[in-house]
Amino acid sequence: MVTLPRPQLHMTCPLNQLPDDPLPRGCSVRTLTRADLPVWVALLNRNGELGSWSAERAETLFDDPTRLTLDASVFITLDGEPVATAQLNPHATDAYAPRHELGWVAVDPAYRGRGFGRTACLAVMRLAAAREIDELFLKTDDHRIPAIRTYLRLGFRPWPRDPTSPERWRIALAATGLPPGAS
Numbered sequence: 001m002v003t004l005p006r007p008q009l010h011m012t013c014p015l016n017q018l019p020d021d022p023l024p025r026g027c028s029v030r031t032l033t034r035a036d037l038p039v040w041v042a043l044l045n046r047n048g049e050l051g052s053w054s055a056e057r058a059e060t061l062f063d064d065p066t067r068l069t070l071d072a073s074v075f076i077t078l079d080g081e082p083v084a085t086a087q088l089n090p091h092a093t094d095a096y097a098p099r100h101e102l103g104w105v106a107v108d109p110a111y112r113g114r115g116f117g118r119t120a121c122l123a124v125m126r127l128a129a130a131r132e133i134d135e136l137f138l139k140t141d142d143h144r145i146p147a148i149r150t151y152l153r154l155g156f157r158p159w160p161r162d163p164t165s166p167e168r169w170r171i172a173l174a175a176t177g178l179p180p181g182a183s
């Protein structure tokens, strides 16, 4: 019997009522430039949970404006050093169009547990809202409980897109430890 890979879990969030968190002390938000790509690659490789990255892989992704653009990709810097990242993925032409995705959310492992993932997500949500995008979606995996907890607390909710997802969401939501409907 062939076991097919499970589809990723999906969530959506309207952007009409974003939290007004101030930036954590010492932090700034900035969008990326081409010169930042080696730094972005190094951050994703240090993160270690979003695959293995090379300059070539990053350039392929950022060279396709239907996938990622530098001006919709953020770094959260702490004292000038990038410690977290997230991106707005436009999905202009694929099966998700015209939706926009929050993706490639990553924090440097040395800086986990300080809310920088939330700060990075919120920066992309604000950037999307400023572009008059009404809603974002995201894809995640069952085991990414810190990410799912972060997304729930920002207002994302499960988007059940396939028959396996209700039971998988039941388990993942319980693992976050958040009460039902909490944000």
Ligand SMILES: CC(C)(COP(=O)(O)OP(=O)(O)OC[C@H]1O[C@@H](n2cnc3c(N)ncnc32)[C@H](O)[C@@H]1OP(=O)(O)O)[C@@H](O)C(=O)NCCC(=O)NCCS
Pocket (backbone or CB within 6 Å): 047, 049, 050, 104, 105, 106, 107, 108, 111, 112, 113, 114, 115, 116, 117, 118, 139, 140, 141, 144, 145, 146, 147, 148, 149, 150, 153, 175, 176, 177
């Ligand atoms: C997701 C990620 C960016 C969050 O980083 P962070 O901002 O440092 O997140 P934290 O470690 O503070 O964890 C976020 C929340 O999950 C909670 N959490 C962490 N580990 C947990 C666990 N094992 N079980 C339940 N909750 C957990 C934290 O307490 C925190 O809760 P709070 O927001 O109520 O304080 C980071 O974990 C990461 O880079 N993960 C690997 C890449 C990844 O999974 N990206 C998302 C792809 S969809």
